[in-house]
Amino acid sequence: MTVADHPMVGEVGxxxxxxxxxxxxxxxxxxxxxxxRVAFLDYAATxxxxxxxAELEGRIVGWGAREYEPDCISDIWxxxxxxxxxxxxxxxxxxxxxxxxxxxxxAKIDTRATNTRAIRLYERAGFxxxxxxxxxxxxxxxxxxxxxxxxxxx
Numbered sequence: 001m002t003v004a005d006h007p008m009v010g011e012v013g014x015x016x017x018x019x020x021x022x023x024x025x026x027x028x029x030x031x032x033x034x035x036x037r038v039a040f041l042d043y044a045a046t047x048x049x050x051x052x053x054a055e056l057e058g059r060i061v062g063w064g065a066r067e068y069e070p071d072c073i074s075d076i077w078x079x080x081x082x083x084x085x086x087x088x089x090x091x092x093x094x095x096x097x098x099x100x101x102x103x104x105x106x107a108k109i110d111t112r113a114t115n116t117r118a119i120r121l122y123e124r125a126g127f128x129x130x131x132x133x134x135x136x137x138x139x140x141x142x143x144x145x146x147x148x149x150x151x152x153x154x
Contacts, residue, residue: 006044014040019080
């Protein structure tokens, strides 16, 4: 990811967040939407982990990251116009390979419990839900039900 990619990374992430947020009542609150927008637009400039972008015809159509823990995929965001076309699976697979190559015995990922499309994607990639519970999202300032998934190697 280059500095020139930063605005598009933010735009893709925010668009994907908005398209997948219809199941969360709190996501319709103006202050939550604004906090999410700012977080996505600021993300690329402050990312410190492993970030990968997916491009199609020179345009960023998705991205993912390992931001906080090297065995955890922290982000997968796909432009809504390109969801369902294999881009998310390719990004998840890329990070699984990186995590395995780094010597970890498992890859981890968290998502909202209401994000059924993401959960199905992760399950197709070999992840299983190992935990479900409430967590407080610092960036959004709200509590959400999350699922924690893991994929064990070998």
